[in-house]
Amino acid sequence: MKISIIGVGLIGGSMALKLREKGIASFIYGIDYNKQHINDALDLKIIDAEASLEEGIKNSDLIIIAIPVDAARKLLPTVLNLVSGHQTVMDAGSTKAGIVGAVTNHPKRSRFVAFHPMWGTENSGPKSAIAESFSGKAGVICNKEESADDALNIVEKVVNALDMHMIYMNAEDHDIHTAYISHISHITSYALANTVLEKEREEETIFQLASSGFSSTVRLAKSHPEMWVPIFKQNKENVLDVLNEHITQLRKFKSALEKENFEYLEELISNANKIRGILDK
Amino acid sequence: MKISIIGVGLIGGSMALKLREKGIASFIYGIDYNKQHINDALDLKIIDAEASLEEGIKNSDLIIIAIPVDAARKLLPTVLNLVSGHQTVMDAGSTKAGIVGAVTNHPKRSRFVAFHPMWGTENSGPKSAIAESFSGKAGVICNKEESADDALNIVEKVVNALDMHMIYMNAEDHDIHTAYISHISHITSYALANTVLEKEREEETIFQLASSGFSSTVRLAKSHPEMWVPIFKQNKENVLDVLNEHITQLRKFKSALEKENFEYLEELISNANKIRGILDK
Incomplete structure (x- = not known):
């Protein structure tokens, strides 16, 4: 499957490495306004190509938003505007009520799956990315009833590929x-x-x-x-x-x-x- | 050199392992009222024999006190009473003013070197002991001017064998x-x-x-x-x-x-x- 990673930092980069290793990702687009991160991610073979937001989304089956939670909440409606009914969007943010609340009434809400991998380090940027980082940690999916079944299935496949144990939870909880x-x-x-x-x-x-x-x-x-x-x-x-x-x-x-x-x-x-x-x- | 370790727990046990490995310790007596710790330390070859306080001290060149700081402060005068002018006593406690103050006027004060290795874990007991634990950490010697030169030399040799970097400091500081x-x-x-x-x-x-x-x-x-x-x-x-x-x-x-x-x-x-x-x- 083709994947766009919006924000090729510690989390986005680590997910990319693992999803490629597991054969889930066949091609990875990197979307980041930080040119240094894009260059590092290309050098480290974390991504295959840089893309603009529009171009990346158009060509991907799965779009992963891995940027700070305020930027993610702001960006998600735009991303959903650009996807069709067979594409899936997930995030990786540490807070969930905000981002879920931002798209409650969005016509394509069901293409989005709210996700939080319970892993991180004090470091940032693609150079800190590690494929094995998520293993054994909790991968939390929130408000799954608001997501379409096929979108949920894809994210569950991703969580399994990351070797995380899945937990379902309400965003507020x-x-x-x-x-x-x-x-x-x-x-x-x-x-x-x-x-x-x-x-x-x-x-x-x-x-x-x-x-x-x-x-x-x-x-x-x-x-x-x-x-x-x-x-x-x-x-x-x-x-x-x-x-x-x-x-x-x-x-x-x-x-x-x-x-x-x-x-x-x-x-x-x-x-x-x-x-x-x-x-x- | 023959060594007595009073308190064969995490710290005493780890010191014993490393000092034997480095060839500093030729024979190690374990002194501990906790029989389980003595048995574990014998099984793990951390100590060569159990000894009573009197017996251990009589037969050792170096006595290492590695018990909780209140017990150490109470015990140190007794230990100093039992040593002669060619034996050395050191502790490994995390506070120093108390233990130094307890023997300021002891006639054999100069046989004691106040020591604190800046390492520990959340675990305890000889089963948690690790030879490599101290490497690269600070080994602090306090009030060195109150110790005899030959006693200080022996403790410095121990600190070097533990691969620690030595720091000299006033006990209050x-x-x-x-x-x-x-x-x-x-x-x-x-x-x-x-x-x-x-x-x-x-x-x-x-x-x-x-x-x-x-x-x-x-x-x-x-x-x-x-x-x-x-x-x-x-x-x-x-x-x-x-x-x-x-x-x-x-x-x-x-x-x-x-x-x-x-x-x-x-x-x-x-x-x-x-x-x-x-x-x-």
């Missing part, structure tokens, strides 16, 4: 869950980086002392604002809700320390340890 | 820096786990959706309270100081979101991104 599972992790990581940068003025000391634990906790703080500001914007209410809870939880640690209530501190830590049983199932 | 670089990461990770466990009652959903980013940020939340409560206790003031700063930083994200000040949000994230330049030097 998806945005609540990802606020807890993904978006808040980025905020804590950003805030931790800012804390250390504020308190530890000697950069050399941070570099010298940085342990594996610190590097791991602060890894996500390297993620770009171009991608994350739109996510926080679109998922504002849910993110604020969980951020308030997180500050409450941190205050419990603060209070336990201030009052030297070490039994309470142990209780807080033991409770947090439960995450092991859930993640290491 | 060490505790300030580790509050920023290591201890706060654990608190944010614990609080994040508690946030998710509080808000996301459906454990199955956490497990299903957990992305690589979430797993990485929450990894440290699996660390045991037996090790971490004593660290927070001993480094209370520094940890509180950085925890307050961290809550302040999180409130900035909250305020930017609440006020929909997305330029400020972008500024906060761009500032956090600077951590990449420091960590990836």
Whole structure:
């Protein structure tokens, strides 16, 4: 099948690599206003050719939108205007209610499948793309009843080819869950980086002392604002809700320390340890 | 050289494996009240024999204390009472002012070298020990002027054998820096786990959706309270100081979101991104 990837960055590039490897993609068009990304993607054989939006869509069976969520929401109606009844459009964004809401009444709504692969790294651009990235992670399809059966079948084939386990979810529920599972992790990581940068003025000391634990906790703080500001914007209410809870939880640690209530501190830590049983199932 | 390891857990076990591999250790005694750990360490050839505290110390050139920091501070004077002028004692704890302060006036203070390897994982026990763990990380020696030259030489030889880069630091400075670089990461990770466990009652959903980013940020939340409560206790003031700063930083994200000040949000994230330049030097 011929595929257009709109946004040949980390996610679009990784999908392209894997779909070609699995024989799903016979030809891949890359659509990106960033010429450097197009050139890198051509060099790395992530895409076969550059295309304009119109040209790419005209020649493709499947169109994958993999750009920041605000741009994706804006672009999707235009893409749907250009497709016919046998073409499929999917996205890969980290928020779903916004993009689904933008096309609820679009006459070609059923050609679109709302998708979110639960994988990413702190890096961006086609040079960071990895074919094996998605394996074993969750691939979430939202509001599947709003998509045509044949479009849904194609996206399910893609999700299987990416070696992801499929989950179906309502877009609103998806945005609540990802606020807890993904978006808040980025905020804590950003805030931790800012804390250390504020308190530890000697950069050399941070570099010298940085342990594996610190590097791991602060890894996500390297993620770009171009991608994350739109996510926080679109998922504002849910993110604020969980951020308030997180500050409450941190205050419990603060209070336990201030009052030297070490039994309470142990209780807080033991409770947090439960995450092991859930993640290491 | 003959070595006694007091506490054959993750750290003591990993040091034992590497020191044997490098030919530094000719015979290793394991001292631990946890019989399961002793048996596991014997099975895994981490130690050659179990010993009592007195017996192990009597027969060793180097005694490594690798137990939780409160227990280490309590035990160190006893260990120093038992050593002679040609034996060396080192610890491996994550706080340094407490243990150094506990023996300032001990007649055999100079036989002790205060040490902290900046490595650890969320796991514990000898079964989690890995020989290569310390490579490339910082090995911090504190208050070296309080140690005898020959004792210092032996510990420096150990740090080199662990393939760590050596840093010398005052114990008070060490505790300030580790509050920023290591201890706060654990608190944010614990609080994040508690946030998710509080808000996301459906454990199955956490497990299903957990992305690589979430797993990485929450990894440290699996660390045991037996090790971490004593660290927070001993480094209370520094940890509180950085925890307050961290809550302040999180409130900035909250305020930017609440006020929909997305330029400020972008500024906060761009500032956090600077951590990449420091960590990836």
